[in-house]
Amino acid sequence: xxxxxxxxxxxxxxxxxxxxxxxxxxxxxxxxxxxxxxxxxxxxxxxxxxxxxxxxxxxxxxxxxxxxxxxxxxxxxxxxxxxxxxxxxxxxxxxxxxxxxxxxxxxxxxxxxxxxxxxxxxxxxxxxxxxxxxxxxxxxxxxxxxxxxxxxxxxxxxxxxxxxxxxxxxxxxxxxxxxxxxxxxxxxxxxxxxxxxxxxxxxxxxxxxxxxxxxxxxxxxxxxxxxxxxxxxxxxxxxxxxxxxxxxxxxxxxxxxxxxxxxxxxxxxxxxxxxxxxxxxxxxxxxxxxxxxxxxxxxxxxxxxxxxxxxxxxxxxxxxxxxxxxxxxxxxxxxxxxxxxxxxxxxxxxxxxxxxxxxxxxxxxxxxxxxxxxxxxxxxxxxxxxxxxxxxxxxxxxxxxxxxxxxxxxxxxxxxxxxxxxxxxxxxxxxxxxxxxxxxxxxxxxxxxxxxxxxxxxxxxxxxxxxxxxxxxxxxxxxxxxxxxxxxxxxxxxxxxxxxxxxxxxxxxxxxxxxxxxxxxxxxxxxxxxxxxxxxxxxxxxxxxxxxxxxxxxxxxxxxxxxxxxxxxxxxxxxxxxxxxxxxxxxxxxxxxxxxxxxxxxxxxxxxxxxxxxxxxxxxxxxxxxxxxxxxxxxxxxxxxxxxxxxxxxxxxxxxxxxxxxxxxxx
Numbered sequence: 001x002x003x004x005x006x007x008x009x010x011x012x013x014x015x016x017x018x019x020x021x022x023x024x025x026x027x028x029x030x031x032x033x034x035x036x037x038x039x040x041x042x043x044x045x046x047x048x049x050x051x052x053x054x055x056x057x058x059x060x061x062x063x064x065x066x067x068x069x070x071x072x073x074x075x076x077x078x079x080x081x082x083x084x085x086x087x088x089x090x091x092x093x094x095x096x097x098x099x100x101x102x103x104x105x106x107x108x109x110x111x112x113x114x115x116x117x118x119x120x121x122x123x124x125x126x127x128x129x130x131x132x133x134x135x136x137x138x139x140x141x142x143x144x145x146x147x148x149x150x151x152x153x154x155x156x157x158x159x160x161x162x163x164x165x166x167x168x169x170x171x172x173x174x175x176x177x178x179x180x181x182x183x184x185x186x187x188x189x190x191x192x193x194x195x196x197x198x199x200x201x202x203x204x205x206x207x208x209x210x211x212x213x214x215x216x217x218x219x220x221x222x223x224x225x226x227x228x229x230x231x232x233x234x235x236x237x238x239x240x241x242x243x244x245x246x247x248x249x250x251x252x253x254x255x256x257x258x259x260x261x262x263x264x265x266x267x268x269x270x271x272x273x274x275x276x277x278x279x280x281x282x283x284x285x286x287x288x289x290x291x292x293x294x295x296x297x298x299x300x301x302x303x304x305x306x307x308x309x310x311x312x313x314x315x316x317x318x319x320x321x322x323x324x325x326x327x328x329x330x331x332x333x334x335x336x337x338x339x340x341x342x343x344x345x346x347x348x349x350x351x352x353x354x355x356x357x358x359x360x361x362x363x364x365x366x367x368x369x370x371x372x373x374x375x376x377x378x379x380x381x382x383x384x385x386x387x388x389x390x391x392x393x394x395x396x397x398x399x400x401x402x403x404x405x406x407x408x409x410x411x412x413x414x415x416x417x418x419x420x421x422x423x424x425x426x427x428x429x430x431x432x433x434x435x436x437x438x439x440x441x442x443x444x445x446x447x448x449x450x451x452x453x454x455x456x457x458x459x460x461x462x463x464x465x466x467x468x469x470x471x472x473x474x475x476x477x478x479x480x481x482x483x484x485x486x487x488x489x490x491x492x493x494x495x496x497x498x499x500x501x502x503x504x505x506x507x508x509x510x511x512x513x514x515x516x517x518x519x520x521x522x523x524x525x526x527x528x529x530x531x532x533x534x535x536x537x538x539x540x541x542x543x544x545x546x547x548x549x550x551x552x553x554x555x556x557x558x559x560x561x562x563x564x565x566x567x568x569x570x571x572x573x574x575x576x577x578x579x580x581x582x583x584x585x586x587x588x589x590x591x592x593x594x595x596x597x598x599x600x601x602x603x604x605x606x607x608x609x610x611x612x613x614x615x616x617x618x619x620x621x622x623x624x625x626x627x628x629x630x631x632x633x634x635x636x637x638x639x640x641x642x643x644x645x646x647x648x649x650x651x652x653x654x655x656x657x658x659x660x661x662x663x664x665x666x667x
Contacts (some may be wrong), residue, residue, distance in 0.1 A: 016142045068124050068146045075117030083110035108161075116153035123149025183220050186541070187286045192224045192291065198231045201254040203238075203247055210251070210274045214267055214302060217281060218253075255288050263288035283330050290332035292511025297548060299328055299354045300338035305390075306361030308527055317529030318452070321358060324526045324540070333548075344368050348375040350511075354547055357384040359523025373399040376507050376515040377467075381547040385520040398460060401470055402503045402519050405456035407482025409499050409521075412490070414477040416450055422488040426453045428480060430501055434473040437538065437546050438504050442474075448475065449501075449533035454522040456482065456499040467508040472500035474539075502539075513550045518543045 084090050086106035088098070096102050127145035144198045183191070183584045191198070200218050204211035211232070222228040235242055235250045245254055251269040256262035265284050268274035277284075301307070325335050338344050338355060345367045348355065355375065363374070376382055384400060388408065397403055410425040417424045431448035433439035442449065459470050481496040483489075490496065501522065507515030520539075522530075530536045 035531045050410050060428075067200070068143045069121070069128065071122040072117055072124055072146055072150075075113060076121060079110050079113035079117055080159035082106055082113060084112055091534050092280075093519050112154075112157045115157055116150045119153035119156070120146045123152075134304075182282070183217060183224075184286070187221070187282055188224055190286065190289055190293070191221050191228060194225055194227055196257050197227045197229065198225075198289075198292075199256045200228065201241070201255075202230070202232045202494070203235050203242070203250045203252045203254065204232060204269070205234060206232070208269065209271045210267060210269055212280075213271075213278060213650070214253070214281070217285075230375050253285075255285075255292060257292055261292055263292050263522040287330040287332070290330065294332050297333045297353050298336050299333055299356055299544075300336045300342075300348075300352050302344060302355065302357045303337050303339045303362070304344075305364060306359075308358045308524065318524045318527045320528045321526055323528045323531045324358075327537075327541070328544070339546060340368075341489060344371055347371060348380065350375070350378050350380065352380065354381045354383065354544070356526075356527050357382065357386065357396070359387075359392050360396075361384055361523075363390060363392050364396040366395055369395040371400040372396070376400070376517055377509065379507075379509045379511045379513045379515050381515065382517045383543055383547055384517070385451060385523050385525045387521055387523045389453075389523050396459075397519075400503075400517050400519055401460055401468055401505055402457045403456055404521065405482060405499075407455070407484040407494070408486075409451070409456060409476060409501070410488060410490075411477060411480045412485045413479055425488050426483070427451070428454065428476055429473050429475045432475040432477070432498065434471070436471060436504055436544050439473045439502070441538045441542050442535055445535075445538070447538065449535045449539050450530065451476075451501055451522045452524055454501050457501060457503045457521045459503070468505060470503060470505040472503055474502035475500050516547050518547060 083106075085094060086103060090097060090106075091100075091103055094102075124142050124146035127142045131139075131141060165653075202211060202214060202218065204214075215230075215232070218230045222230045233241070237249065241247070241254075244259070245256070245264070247254055247264065251274070253265040253267060255265065265281075265288050267277050267281065275489075275588075278597055302308075303309070304604060308319055328335055338352075343349060345365070348371050352375070355372070382400065384396070386396065388404065388406070391394070393404055408426050409426045409428050412425060414429045415425050416427045416429065417426060428451050429448040430451060431442070431446070433443040449500070457472065459472075475498045478498045479496050480499045481490050481494045482499075483493060485491065501520065503517075503519040505517045507517070509515055522600070524530050525536060526540050531540065547601055598621060
């Protein structure tokens with residue numbers, strides 16, 4: 001308990017001052033703690049000065065005094081003791097080993113208590129000094145000042161602790177590039193299957209911004225395979241290596257399997273320039289690794305039937321296959337054309353690894369269908385995507401062993417909205433997948449593939465025999481129907497049932513490998529607009545990988561890469577019209593409504609204030625009138641009473657004079 005008498009507080013303040021000086025001297029010289037000497041010098045001085053001020057204030061009984069100052073001095077002394085206990089000698093006395101949790105706790109507590117107590121003591125002493133010459137000064141000011149100083153000390157301790165924790169946990173989060181420096185599943189799968197050692201050399205100076213962003217990506221690749229080694233080199237300090245592999249300068253990444261096989265990936269040194277390259281880092285690394293680890297494959301795209309192709313930005317995204325071609329090239333797969341002049345009309349070479357047919361709008365001839373059928377029977381691989389847009393359908397589906405069911409598939413519930421009308425019903429979802437390798441990624445991730453104006457596929461009994469096996473591993477939901485009349489409304493003759501939109505087949509051959517086919521009932525499944533959906537990309541990538549397996553001794557890996565490439569903005573008349581109305585009314589209208597609401601609110605407040613002032617004026621007038629009336633009544637009563645008293649006194653005096661006169665006459 002803090003004593004309340006002046007003499008007791010005087011003795012206590014002097015004792016605390018002496019104790020603070022003694023503890024500081026003991027900790028500085030006896031325990032050999034130079035850190036404490038530097039830190040505690042000003043705290044001890046403040047404590048001693050405050051103690052002297054307390055003694056000076058307490059020696060005059062007519063001066064104000066309070067218990068706040070001795071309490072804060074005790075806090076400072078407690079901090080000094082805790083800091084002395086956290087030194088090596090103090091830990092030896094306590095029997096605590098260095099590095100123990102108590103060691104760290106004592107150091108933090110000591111610093112925190114010293115800061116809080118010292119700032120509180122300074123604030124309280126300043127407030128006390130300001131009221132020293134006021135006998136009736138409010139002593140609560142001293143206590144409040146001490147509390148405010150202690151609160152400031154706590155804030156300072158919290159800020160310092162946060163900075164120290166941030167320094168210990170040196171973690172950087174790149175929110176501008178999101179996760180583009182994360183290896184994709186495709187790249188991770190390729191690196192994990194590497195049979196040889198891979199050396200990754202980053203040519204960057206130390207403590208460089210771009211290097212700090214690139215290094216975590218390659219460190220994660222090294223964690224996937226112990227054969228991957230990552231190191232940082234400087235171009236000027238590695239002349240032989242840079243000359244051998246022709247590395248022009250810093251800012252490059254060198255991937256090498258041996259002295260003869262190496263690939264470079266340029267990133268750059270300037271962050272402003274390298275930012276766009278970082279967005280496609282994973283794709284370019286995958287391309288370099290594919291060139292190092294896999295031999296060149298070829299994919300032949302059929303032409304001459306209105307297929308989807310590579311086009312400029314003026315073509316719609318559903319017509320372009322630029323993303324598809326770019327993905328193949330990143331996997332070290334070359335893209336070739338296959339038309340009538342290159343064997344499609346006569347005989348497709350068995351050495352062709354894969355034939356791809358993407359959304360033809362014109363039917364194949366009988367000779368072309370026969371060439372495709374013989375190619376599959378000889379061990380060829382075909383990826384075909386077509387629907388009712390191929391008019392007439394012709395013989396191609398039958399050559400692959402499937403048939404197209406008439407009517408575009410539609411669904412009222414399981415679809416993806418784009419125009420928010422009935423046209424969205426043909427953008428259906430299919431997520432019922434089996435365990436076939438083509439749809440295994442979808443089943444594992446529980447993803448749904450988006451089909452646009454797709455047709456159901458059915459097996460042809462004449463095409464399925466002892467050598468050909470056909471499965472349908474992907475189906476839509478049970479509420480899907482075939483829109484036969486094109487009104488996008490389900491009619492009485494349009495039954496709803498789950499529809500198969502993907503066919504996968506194998507053809508047994510007498511050669512080294514079997515023929516394989518993948519047929520999709522959507523001609524735009526590999527277009528740029530479709531591949532923006534990750535599940536669609538997974539389906540196409542898994543299909544190509546399954547089709548290319550077995551062609552040679554190595555394995556082709558095709559899939560999604562991590563990328564944030566800038567895509568051109570595509571405008572449509574509907575979109576431009578929506579943008580016009582949104583900018584013309586969508587932006588100003590909310591501001592106008594807010595302005596009207598605030599104006600009405602201000603008008604109402606102004607009316608209430610006027611009414612309040614009127615009421616106040618009336619009340620003031622009433623009070624003034626009442627006071628005036630009361631004063632007038634009081635004055636009138638006082639005057640009346642005075643006059644009455646004077647008259648009474650005069651009459652009494654007159655009567656008394658008459659009585660005295662009568663008494664004298666009788667005598």
